[in-house]
Amino acid sequence: MDHPVPPFSVIPGAQVAQALHGREKEIVELVEDTYRVHGAGATVNPPSYFLRFPDRPSSRIIALPASLGGTDDRSGVDGIKWISSFPGNIEHGVPRASAVLILNDPHTGYPYACLESSIISATRTAASAASAADRLSTDRGRPRRVGFVGTGLIARYIHTFLDGTGWSFDEVGVFDLSPDSAEGFRGHVTRTVPGSSVTIHETAESLVRGSDLVVFATVAGSPHVHDPGWFAHHPLVLNVSLRDLSAEIVLDSFNVLDDVEHCLKADTSPHLAEQRTGNRDFVHGTLDQVMSGAVLVPTDRTVVFSPFGLGVLDLAVGRYVHECVARSGELHTVDDFFHELSRHG
Incomplete structure (x- = not known):
């Protein structure tokens, strides 16, 4: 079966918030289902990587790579959350944390979405x-x-x-x-x-x-x-x-x-x-x-x-948001994001 390179989309925070608003019960069920999948061993969730700074000891940026398995093309997803924590931001009226989430196609490895992820x-x-x-x-x-x-x-x-x-x-x-x-x-x-x-x-x-x-x-x-x-x-x-x-x-x-x-x-x-x-x-x-x-x-x-916080939970919620936005017809794709798609030019 052929697996073409998926289109690449960018989902800003406003769309993330809209997709999740008022769906608390549904998201709790999704998180519990993900815990069950993780408990059954159908995930890959390696240790988080902490990027720390000698000149900024209170700040850090954390990478959470993960893979959430599934039984069909729709349910599997790989990816990584890249989330920063800069407590000093609060003094300037800016939220402490900021984040992006990248979703990768499990068949080709190509990233197909970048989502604002502090909300996720x-x-x-x-x-x-x-x-x-x-x-x-x-x-x-x-x-x-x-x-x-x-x-x-x-x-x-x-x-x-x-x-x-x-x-x-x-x-x-x-x-x-x-x-x-x-x-x-x-x-x-x-x-x-x-x-x-x-x-x-x-x-x-x-x-x-x-x-x-x-x-x-x-x-x-x-x-x-x-x-x-x-x-x-x-x-x-x-x-x-x-x-x-x-x-x-x-x-x-x-x-x-x-x-x-x-x-x-x-x-x-x-x-x-x-x-x-x-x-x-x-x-x-x-x-x-x-x-x-x-x-x-x-x-x-x-x-x-x-709860240490598992990357597979971010993937599950991120995939949910991507599907919601895609169904709405308002998914912002970046044409020709991947330019080199021929091995020999």
Whole structure:
């Protein structure tokens, strides 16, 4: 069967946002399906590569190559996300992260789409968090008080996905080192869910102790939460930013990861726990195993979900966006993007 070189398209952020808007339930299902495919071994998801800068130690650009297998031409896709994190941007009123996603044709290897991907990255992260919140609270009862530590783009998307998948809360707690950011997030919550009760906390401790569901979505590079006593009420914790919690917190909790090998790298909180103990006994399973029933979640312990973030999730959401835009008839293709298509000229 012949596989011609596919046309190359560029999908800007406005089209990405339009394709994903209001489809939270559908995207959570897509992310869960991708976790199942990954758990079955039908993906390739090598370690992420971190480009760091000696003169800019807080900044980095990360490459996430991946391949998402499938049983037919339509379901397979290869590609890479190239995402930067420059925390200093915030001081200048510019978002911290920016990203592009390249989708490659699995038959020819040719890239066929370049998508603005900060929205895709935030969406797959939020969908993963919403799935974990649902799956890990099945036997515990849905939390009624949610608290956000860190109030940037990722926190906003997680709140949107919780709301869009049927969650409601008696109280929303907010803590951020920036009062302006905390106030801005409170405004987002009250605009999107009118009537919400939102409390801005003066300390992370106050927020954690007052929340049944805690979302860490910061840019912390090392642990700043050390006291297991903050979690004596056994909340469900979404450790999205991965480095807020000390090894003591992790070792005192029931730990679910998205992928064990990926999470136990780069000095994440679970990685610090592994370094502390020399083993992985504190890891109780993956979200895929929870979904399949292979891992049962206790009701009498703090439960921590730590998602490293898998490139295959970006591919799944990116392919979904590409298909949506293509169906709309508004796909912007670049004519003759690949110029040298004859081996001998």
